[in-house]
Amino acid sequence: xxxxxxxxxxxxxxxxxxxxxxxxxxxxxxxxxxxxxxxxxxxxxxxxxxxxxxxxxxxxxxxxxxxx
Amino acid sequence: xxxxxxxxxxxxxxxxxxxxxxxxxxxxxxxxxxxxxxxxxxxxxxxxxxxxxxxxxxxxxxxxxxxxxxxxxxxxxxxxxxxxxxxxxxxxxxxxxxxxxxxxxxxxxxxxxxxxxxxxxxxxxxxxxxxxxxxxxxxxxxxxxxxxxxxxxxxxxxxxxxxxxxxxxxxxxxxxxxxxxxxxxxxxxxxxxxxxxxxxxxxxxxxxxxxxxxxxxxxxxxxxxxxxxxxxxxxxxxxxxxxxxxxxxxxxxxxxxxxxxxxxxxxxxxxxxxxxxxxxxxxxxxxxxxxxxxxxxxxxxxxxxxxxxxxxxxxxxxxxxxxxxxxxxxxxxxxxxxxxxxxxxxxxxxxxxxxxxxxxxxxxxxxxxxxxxxxxxxxxxxxxxxx
Numbered sequence: 001x002x003x004x005x006x007x008x009x010x011x012x013x014x015x016x017x018x019x020x021x022x023x024x025x026x027x028x029x030x031x032x033x034x035x036x037x038x039x040x041x042x043x044x045x046x047x048x049x050x051x052x053x054x055x056x057x058x059x060x061x062x063x064x065x066x067x068x
Numbered sequence: 069x070x071x072x073x074x075x076x077x078x079x080x081x082x083x084x085x086x087x088x089x090x091x092x093x094x095x096x097x098x099x100x101x102x103x104x105x106x107x108x109x110x111x112x113x114x115x116x117x118x119x120x121x122x123x124x125x126x127x128x129x130x131x132x133x134x135x136x137x138x139x140x141x142x143x144x145x146x147x148x149x150x151x152x153x154x155x156x157x158x159x160x161x162x163x164x165x166x167x168x169x170x171x172x173x174x175x176x177x178x179x180x181x182x183x184x185x186x187x188x189x190x191x192x193x194x195x196x197x198x199x200x201x202x203x204x205x206x207x208x209x210x211x212x213x214x215x216x217x218x219x220x221x222x223x224x225x226x227x228x229x230x231x232x233x234x235x236x237x238x239x240x241x242x243x244x245x246x247x248x249x250x251x252x253x254x255x256x257x258x259x260x261x262x263x264x265x266x267x268x269x270x271x272x273x274x275x276x277x278x279x280x281x282x283x284x285x286x287x288x289x290x291x292x293x294x295x296x297x298x299x300x301x302x303x304x305x306x307x308x309x310x311x312x313x314x315x316x317x318x319x320x321x322x323x324x325x326x327x328x329x330x331x332x333x334x335x336x337x338x339x340x341x342x343x344x345x346x347x348x349x350x351x352x353x354x355x356x357x358x359x360x361x362x363x364x365x366x367x368x369x370x371x372x373x374x375x376x377x378x379x380x381x382x383x384x385x386x387x388x389x390x391x392x393x394x395x396x397x398x399x400x401x402x403x404x405x406x407x408x409x410x411x412x413x414x415x416x417x418x419x420x421x422x423x424x425x426x427x428x429x430x431x432x433x434x435x436x437x438x439x440x441x442x443x444x445x446x447x448x449x450x451x452x453x454x455x
Contacts (some may be wrong), residue, residue, distance in 0.1 A: 025224050044072050054083050066220055067091045067098075 120265030141173030142419030152186035152213025154283030156397035173421035186213035203438035216244035250335035283351035399432030
């Protein structure tokens with residue numbers, strides 16, 4: 001089971017170093033990422049839109065995984 | 069399987085193909101640790117969070133090396149990697165940490181001041197993730213960082229950064245720039261906590277002189293110089309004249325602007341008794357009109373486009389086919405730091421700082437920077453610190 005500390009490595013190992021606004025931005029990112037994934041799944045025809053959803057999703061995923 | 073899902077799976081596969089290797093590289097870079105060998109002069113190593121508690125267990129936490137002399141005297145602080153894409157600063161700090169012996173006074177060195185920035189990169193500008201310095205025992209590998217702290221450690225950026233305490237409006241990105249967040253505060257954004265830690269070192273340890281080591285573009289007028297506020301100006305001028313006369317390199321003096329807030333050479337002087345000096349050496353790698361941003365350009369500073377611009381007198385430093393090699397930049401920094409300490413000691417003999425075993429300009433140019441680094445595999449493990 002990965003702990004909160006694992007996902008926050010670097011920014012907030014102590015759990016209290018990540019300011020509330022940063023946590024809110026992660027929540028917003030997760031919400032937008034979920035919307036994009038949902039739109040990608042729902043898209044039936046437009047290949048352009050599918051590519052668009054995936055490209056926009058990349059930075060959000062990298063941020064949520066705390067890679068970039 | 070529906071046709072649309074075949075297309076989607078191919079797309080996902082292509083994205084993953086590019087994303088996974090890149091992610092592994094970014095992650096490895098962020099977590100790569102540079103071994104620093106504590107030399108014979110190092111008497112104590114502590115953390116910056118000892119002076120700014122908000123840094124504890126964050127990626128902005130960094131090592132602070134103390135080199136204490138047997139005889140009491142003045143104290144000097146060397147800050148390197150304020151901007152982690154100006155690596156001559158880090159290399160200069162390591163030359164001091166691994167070699168310097170202090171006879172009188174105390175030398176305090178923070179080799180990786182913006183530790184978060186050193187774990188960030190700039191892929192849009194094609195920055196290499198690492199660079200290597202050849203030594204007599206192999207190649208020593210360093211992270212190539214970025215100017216600003218990683219957004220992973222301090223996010224989000226504001227629309228405008230309102231400087232504390234002067235409330236001057238600065239660019240949004242400067243909230244992650246440790247040369248705009250001085251003097252800092254204990255409960256501000258992470259980078260303000262970093263600069264606050266250094267201010268606390270200066271106040272608590274009663275530091276006499278502070279060096280903030282940088283590099284600047286050859287097309288930028290504030291390059292190859294010492295930036296000093298009014299109270300440091302006399303010593304900076306004497307240093308500039310002395311290194312020109314004795315060692316043969318130019319290092320002019322630039323006045324610290326009093327209306328531009330957040331810079332180390334301004335705020336350290338205004339908010340403590342310490343005399344600040346900001347040292348700049350040219351770094352062609354950071355100029356905009358260059359060829360690819362390769363490790364080679366970073367280390368030798370040779371670029372045909374800059375050479376062409378130099379012939380048209382568009383650069384602020386002398387530039388020829390020899391470029392601006394790293395040894396020349398590190399050598400200049402070593403000499404200027406030593407000369408400023410010498411000039412300060414002459415003026416205030418009771419607060420003198422005497423350091424030996426640090427090479428000067430000509431020696432570093434002759435021997436190369438790597439000559440002054442020790443093999444971490446051949447020293448006692450207790451003498452190795454990671455940043």
